[in-house]
Amino acid sequence: MELLTSIFKDINSIVWGPMMLVLILGVGLFLMLGLKLMPILKLGTGFKLLWSGRSTSAADQKEGEIPPFQALMTALSATVGTGNIAGVATAVFLGGPGALFWMWCTALVGMATKYSEAVLAVKYREQDSNGNHVGGPMYYIKNGLGKKWAWLGTLFAFFGAIAAFGIGNTVQSNSVADVLNTDFGLPHWLTGVILMVLVGAVLLGGIKRIGSVAGSLVPIMAIAYLLAGLVVLVINVEQIPNALNLVFTHAFSSTAAEGGFAGAAVWMAIRFGVARGIFSNEAGLGSAPIAHAAAQTSSPVRQGMVAMLGTFIDTLIICSITGLVIITSGEWTSGISGASLTSAAFAQALPGVGNYLVAIALAVFAFTTIIGWSFYGERCIQYLFGEKSVMPYRVLWILAVFVGANTSLDFIWLVADTLNAAMAIPNLIALALLSPVVFKLTKEYFAKH
Numbered sequence: 001m002e003l004l005t006s007i008f009k010d011i012n013s014i015v016w017g018p019m020m021l022v023l024i025l026g027v028g029l030f031l032m033l034g035l036k037l038m039p040i041l042k043l044g045t046g047f048k049l050l051w052s053g054r055s056t057s058a059a060d061q062k063e064g065e066i067p068p069f070q071a072l073m074t075a076l077s078a079t080v081g082t083g084n085i086a087g088v089a090t091a092v093f094l095g096g097p098g099a100l101f102w103m104w105c106t107a108l109v110g111m112a113t114k115y116s117e118a119v120l121a122v123k124y125r126e127q128d129s130n131g132n133h134v135g136g137p138m139y140y141i142k143n144g145l146g147k148k149w150a151w152l153g154t155l156f157a158f159f160g161a162i163a164a165f166g167i168g169n170t171v172q173s174n175s176v177a178d179v180l181n182t183d184f185g186l187p188h189w190l191t192g193v194i195l196m197v198l199v200g201a202v203l204l205g206g207i208k209r210i211g212s213v214a215g216s217l218v219p220i221m222a223i224a225y226l227l228a229g230l231v232v233l234v235i236n237v238e239q240i241p242n243a244l245n246l247v248f249t250h251a252f253s254s255t256a257a258e259g260g261f262a263g264a265a266v267w268m269a270i271r272f273g274v275a276r277g278i279f280s281n282e283a284g285l286g287s288a289p290i291a292h293a294a295a296q297t298s299s300p301v302r303q304g305m306v307a308m309l310g311t312f313i314d315t316l317i318i319c320s321i322t323g324l325v326i327i328t329s330g331e332w333t334s335g336i337s338g339a340s341l342t343s344a345a346f347a348q349a350l351p352g353v354g355n356y357l358v359a360i361a362l363a364v365f366a367f368t369t370i371i372g373w374s375f376y377g378e379r380c381i382q383y384l385f386g387e388k389s390v391m392p393y394r395v396l397w398i399l400a401v402f403v404g405a406n407t408s409l410d411f412i413w414l415v416a417d418t419l420n421a422a423m424a425i426p427n428l429i430a431l432a433l434l435s436p437v438v439f440k441l442t443k444e445y446f447a448k449h
Contacts, residue, residue: 001411008414015421021274024284027428028109031116034439038446039111039308046305068306070211071295074372075288075307077214079314080222081168081369082175082339083280085362088322089341090413092332095272096255096264097246100323102273103280107315110283111308116431116438118307120144121289122300123441128387135293136160136376137286137427138383144434153383156286156426160380161393163423166416167279168287168373169397170404172366174412177405179339183359192405195367200398202371210371211294217368222318225361229321232349236328243327260335279420281314286427290376301445325349370401 032039039046050069066074091099117137124143125135138160141153177191202213233240250269257263282288288310297303322342326332329345336344339362346354374397381393404412431438 001408005411005414008411008418012414012418012421015418015425016271016275020421020424021270023428024274024278024424025106025109027432028106028113028284031431031435031438032109032112034435035112035115035442038442039115039305040108042305043309043312046309049302050306050309066208066211066294066296068295068297068303070215071292071303072306072310073214073218074211074294074375075291075310076218076222076313077210077368077372079280079282079288079310079369079372080218080318081280081365082172082362083276084225084314084318084322084365085342085358086175086339087276087280088319089326089338089345091272091276092323092326093261093337093341094264095269096250096261097243097323097327097332098248098250098252098255098264098266098269099273099276100247100320100327101251102270103277103315103319103323106274106277106283107281107311107319110277110281110311110315113283113431114281114288114311115304115308116435117283117286117289117427118292119300119304119438119441120431120434121293122295122297122303123437125293128382130387133294134379134382136290136379136383137430138380139293140289140434141426141430144437145430149430149433152426152429156423156430157380157383159419159422159426160286161377161384163416163419164373164377164380165397165400166412166419168376169370169400170407170412171416172369172373173401173404174407175339176363176366179343179359179362182340183343183355188406189402192402195370195405196398196401198367199370199374199401203374203394203398210375214368214372217364221361221364221368222313225357225365226318226321228346228350228354228357228361229325232325232346232354233321233328235349236325239328239330240324243324246327247323259333261333275417275420277315277319278424279417280319281311283311284424284428284431285420286423287373287376290379291372299445300441304442 120140121135124140125133126139128134138153138157142150173195177188180186180191181188202209254266255264278284292303292307295303326345329348331341331345331348343355343358346358378390378393381389
């Protein structure tokens with residue numbers, strides 16, 4: 001295990017080096033400027049489309065499997081997970097308060113990235129032999145860039161099928177098992193069994209059941225968590241100005257060691273802010289467009305505007321609440337990391353209640369992430385080996401939930417972090433090359449509307 005950990009650490013330092021951060025932020029900034037800041041300027045329009053997309057017109061129903069609202073909720077079910085609770089805490093623990101600033105930067109340019117991914121996913125999607133719409137980076141690489149680039153699509157699907165077991169499965173079940181054991185004394189193996197049964201029950205229903213469950217659970221859990229976070233911030237209101245000062249100051253200057261906090265250079269704030277930001281909102285990974293490709297819509301641009309809300313909601317709202325709760329509580333200097341740090345921050349303001357709220361939120365967040373990412377992994381494996389490979393993949397997926405609940409957290413985070421970058425590289429290359437298509441479709445749409 002030590003050798004394996006060492007190998008992954010070496011790979012991780014390369015794939016998450018300066019070039020990767022430049023690639024993620026650079027492509028996002030390029031798309032945002034190419035779109036003339038449209039994702040920011042049309043944010044209100046996106047929310048209107050989301051609200052109207054709860055049901056689908058008769059003309060659009062034949063264009064996909066689930067309404068636009070459910071497509072976003074499926075994508076959000078996969079993104080709103082441990083990254084919002086444990087990921088933000090890890091970023092602040094390793095990079096200091098300044099990491100939150102770089103998470104915000106990642107999210108702002110990530111809105112353009114997520115928009116472009118969804119536009120291309122709907123534009124270049126296909127129908128499989130069962131009549132289901134399939135899409136995502138592997139399809140827009142194959143159909144948009146042509147046969148000479150098909151190997152890049154295959155590479156994405158390969159990394160996606162494997163990475164799903166990290167970011168979307170074992171990391172989630174491990175975090176749930178860890179927090180339920182800490183707060184409720186539930187054995188890790190029992191959490192693993194319960195999660196296996198619940199995940200299996202949902203997966204048997206395919207994308208329509210996943211969309212239905214996500215459409216019901218995601219809004220409820222997100223609103224409940226946000227309300228709890230706002231209550232804590234109201235209690236800590238006097239600390240908010242100082243917290244914001246720490247965020248902006250330490251985004252550009254080193255954070256000194258304090259209490260159990262070891263200190264962090266600016267590079268660490270950028271590195272962990274961007275990495276955990278991407279882990280949380282997945283902008284640039286190429287995962288969310290797989291869900292948006294199943295939306296009942298005939299307009300790539302309309303679905304793109306719905307898709308970009310995922311990054312806004314996930315990072316600029318939910319992650320911000322978590323980060324500010326941690327910083328205002330002062331617990332970020334205690335030496336605690338991960339979900340335990342977020343629990344301690346909530347418990348500091350809400351003694352006897354806060355830690356249980358975080359435990360329940362994390363469990364529900366992680367459960368929806370597992371079912372959302374199962375769909376991504378299935379589509380990747382289907383692209384590589386055909387529809388017959390989907391059922392064996394589901395069985396492996398359900399078994400991996402139990403394995404994740406009973407394995408070392410540090411190693412799982414390392415593997416997930418490394419595979420995230422491996423997924424992002426083919427997708428970001430494709431987004432840059434296909435950007436003229438995104439700009440053209442966007443210009444034509446707004447010329448008519």
